[in-house]
Structure formats: structure tokens, C-alpha cells
Amino acid sequence: MGIAIIFAGINSDKLEFEEDIKGAIETLRSGGTILYPTDTIWGIGCDATDPEAVRKLYELKKRTESKSLIVLVADFKDILKYVSHPDPAIFDFLDKLQNPTTVIYEGAVGLASNLVAEDGSVGMRVVRDQFCRHLIKRFRKPIVSSSANLSGAPSPGNFKEISQEVKMGVDYVVSYRQEERAQHLASTVVKLNRDGTVTTIRK
Numbered sequence: 001m002g003i004a005i006i007f008a009g010i011n012s013d014k015l016e017f018e019e020d021i022k023g024a025i026e027t028l029r030s031g032g033t034i035l036y037p038t039d040t041i042w043g044i045g046c047d048a049t050d051p052e053a054v055r056k057l058y059e060l061k062k063r064t065e066s067k068s069l070i071v072l073v074a075d076f077k078d079i080l081k082y083v084s085h086p087d088p089a090i091f092d093f094l095d096k097l098q099n100p101t102t103v104i105y106e107g108a109v110g111l112a113s114n115l116v117a118e119d120g121s122v123g124m125r126v127v128r129d130q131f132c133r134h135l136i137k138r139f140r141k142p143i144v145s146s147s148a149n150l151s152g153a154p155s156p157g158n159f160k161e162i163s164q165e166v167k168m169g170v171d172y173v174v175s176y177r178q179e180e181r182a183q184h185l186a187s188t189v190v191k192l193n194r195d196g197t198v199t200t201i202r203k
Contacts, residue, residue: 017131017176024172025139032171033057035148035162038072039100039129041155041184042162043145044170045072051112057144058114060169063151068117070102070187071124072145074136079124082142084109089196094126100187101125104201106194115144125187131176147186157183 024034031053033046044060046053048071058065073079076094079086084107094103108122116122125145127133136143147155148162156162159178167173189202
């Protein structure tokens with residue numbers, strides 16, 4: 001009986017966001033934007049390799065393309081695919097992290113040019129959140145994550161705080177975790193320097 005209950009719990013957890021995964025992937029593949037919960041705050045996302053999808057995201061947020069965006073990946077190996085010659089020391093650093101941390105890497109490759117900073121750097125985060133990992137792994141591409149607010153407005157701590165303009169402006173809104181009322185915070189942001197040291201940009 002106990003084993004049956006455990007398996008039932010696993011299945012129900014998976015089904016809890018299965019339809020959202022399917023809907024989000026369909027939207028991402030068609031070049032659309034999604035509103036989704038991340039390992040930190042809710043984000044507006046799109047295919048990080050599609051310049052037109054990225055342009056739509058900037059337009060929705062009323063943000064200039066001169067401001068780079070954060071990219072989410074599911075595994076450490078993805079860093080090797082989208083960053084040119086990352087310092088091997090970064091993997092030990094990432095493995096020891098306890099909290100969600102976005103790392104700014106030099107030498108972005110294979111990503112939409114309009115999400116990369118003018119100096120060629122990109123902010124990238126390896127997510128451990130179950131929903132995000134499922135979404136990214138099944139989409140098989142990195143996903144943009146920009147806070148779910150218009151440029152200059154406060155970042156929402158939960159779904160309830162997201163403006164109607166943002167909710168109505170995206171192509172798909174994920175239902176999973178909409179009922180949560182806990183306040184979430186943006187990730188820590190650090191920069192990986194050429195000498196292997198790390199500089200904290202945002203705590």
C-alpha cells in the first residue's frame with residue numbers, strides 16, 4: 001500500500017505540470033513568448049536562439065535591446081555548448097552553490113545576437129527547479145528568463161503581482177504555481193573574470 005501511494009504521488013506531481021510543459025514547448029517552438037515560474041521569480045521567456053522571439057520579448061517589456069537578458073539551461077554541459085572556452089574552475093564553483101546564481105560569461109556562442117551584451121557576454125543560470133529542468137530538457141534549447149514586469153517596474157514576487165499587461169501580452173501563461181503567495185527573489189548575479197576569480201554583481 002505504501003509503495004502504491006508513493007508511486008501515485010510521483011505520477012500526480014508529473015501530471016500537475018505536464019499540460020503546461022506541452023503548451024509552453026509548442027509556444028516556444030512557434031517563436032512565441034511564455035510567462036512561467038522559474039527557480040527564482042516568475043519570468044517572461046522565449047527561445048534563446050531565436051532573434052525574432054527575443055525581439056518580441058523586448059517589445060513586450062518595453063525594454064531596449066542594448067540591455068542583455070538572462071538565459072536558463074538545464075545542465076552544466078550546456079555551458080560548454082553556449083560559452084566559448086569557459087574556465088573549467090567555474091564548474092567547481094557552480095557545484096558548490098546553494099542558491100540560484102546567474103553567472104556572466106564572456107564569449108557567448110549559438111544564442112540570439114540581440115540577447116547578448118555588446119561585449120559578447122551573457123548571463124546564464126543552470127536551474128535545479130523541477131519544472132524548469134523538464135521544460136528546458138524537453139525543448140532541447142536554452143530559454144530566456146526576464147523578470148515578468150515592464151521595464152522600470154518592480155519585479156513581481158509571485159504570480160498575483162504580475163500586471164495584466166504582461167499576462168495579456170505573452171502567448172502562453174503557465175498555470176503551475178500560480179496559487180503560490182510566497183515572495184520570491186531574483187537570483188544572485190556574479191561575473192566570471194578571466195583570471196578565474198568571481199565578482200558579485202547582485203546579491
